[in-house]
Amino acid sequence: MSKYYQYRVSVLFFICLTSLISFFSVSALFYNSKTDSIIDSLINNLTQGLSPCSAFASDRTITNKLGMTFVYVPAGKFIMGSPDNEMGRDWNEKLHSVTISQGFYIQETEVTQGQWKKLVGFNPSSFPDCGENCPVDTISWDQCIEFIRVLNEWENTTKYRLPTEAEWEYACRAGSTTAFANGQITQELCTPLDPLLDKITWYCGNSGYKNPPDVLRPHPVKTKIPNAWGIYDMHGNVQEWCMDSCGWKSGWFGRTGAVTSTYKDNIVDPISKEGDRRILRGGGWHQSARYCRSANRSYYKPMAKRNSLGFRIVREQ
Numbered sequence: 001m002s003k004y005y006q007y008r009v010s011v012l013f014f015i016c017l018t019s020l021i022s023f024f025s026v027s028a029l030f031y032n033s034k035t036d037s038i039i040d041s042l043i044n045n046l047t048q049g050l051s052p053c054s055a056f057a058s059d060r061t062i063t064n065k066l067g068m069t070f071v072y073v074p075a076g077k078f079i080m081g082s083p084d085n086e087m088g089r090d091w092n093e094k095l096h097s098v099t100i101s102q103g104f105y106i107q108e109t110e111v112t113q114g115q116w117k118k119l120v121g122f123n124p125s126s127f128p129d130c131g132e133n134c135p136v137d138t139i140s141w142d143q144c145i146e147f148i149r150v151l152n153e154w155e156n157t158t159k160y161r162l163p164t165e166a167e168w169e170y171a172c173r174a175g176s177t178t179a180f181a182n183g184q185i186t187q188e189l190c191t192p193l194d195p196l197l198d199k200i201t202w203y204c205g206n207s208g209y210k211n212p213p214d215v216l217r218p219h220p221v222k223t224k225i226p227n228a229w230g231i232y233d234m235h236g237n238v239q240e241w242c243m244d245s246c247g248w249k250s251g252w253f254g255r256t257g258a259v260t261s262t263y264k265d266n267i268v269d270p271i272s273k274e275g276d277r278r279i280l281r282g283g284g285w286h287q288s289a290r291y292c293r294s295a296n297r298s299y300y301k302p303m304a305k306r307n308s309l310g311f312r313i314v315r316e317q
Helices: 003-047 052-060 113-120 141-154 165-173 195-200
Strands: 061-063 069-073 076-080 096-100 104-107 239-249 256-259 277-281 298-300 314-316
Touching: 052 069, 069 165, 076 165, 096 165, 104 165, 113 141, 165 239, 165 277, 239 298, 256 298
Parallel strands: none
Antiparallel strands: 061 069, 069 104, 076 096, 104 314, 239 256, 239 277, 277 298
């Protein structure tokens, strides 16, 4: 190999080496700059009282073809039921620990009249003049199941269903341990007004158009503040069907109320499949504050229709 050729090879090698060093130096500066920017953003969020995930809060919600928005509820463990000293407590609300092993998405509002009509083609509500943003009512459990079947078919999926009773209370509480997601109950009846319940939902104390309330009725969704997980109206507006079956009469002294075998400690993903009734959760626009508590349990036959009965949907991951 000639000296001239060796010289040319050496020069080319030096040029290539210099280029590579420059490239990685610039790249390093770029990625360091990006990393610093991300770290600065996280620090700013933390100093403003936000968690690092707050910047990505949109990842917690999804919206389907029908315009339903769903909020992500993470897996976790909570205490279901109510303590003995809770105002308005009923006999069938035994405190027990429950594990929800899988995260899920729950509709941020009750199914609305507009959503129902868009999918099914008619409006069964007893309050059609309330508008498309009002919760659909006068819906039986059987009709809920049929609506969900059609929705799954329309979107070519099997992910939609009713929430279990445990999932419903877990989502309603949103990490709270009090009677309402935003604090303790202070009034059992319609009047005087319970100030905390008034902030988060519609019930007999505030759902009328006069003072004291008169002409009680449901109201448009998302007109009260949500709970800590961004879910609206779980304490009132319309009562909500759940997946669970139940009995309705206790063997102890013949007391009536929702009866299941799932209220026991350290239970994982409970769902009751025994009984000819179906569980209802959440208070209604016509009910007093005691029936709007997180732990309150109700029931109806699956074919029952009332102008206070509605539902919301879960979407599995």
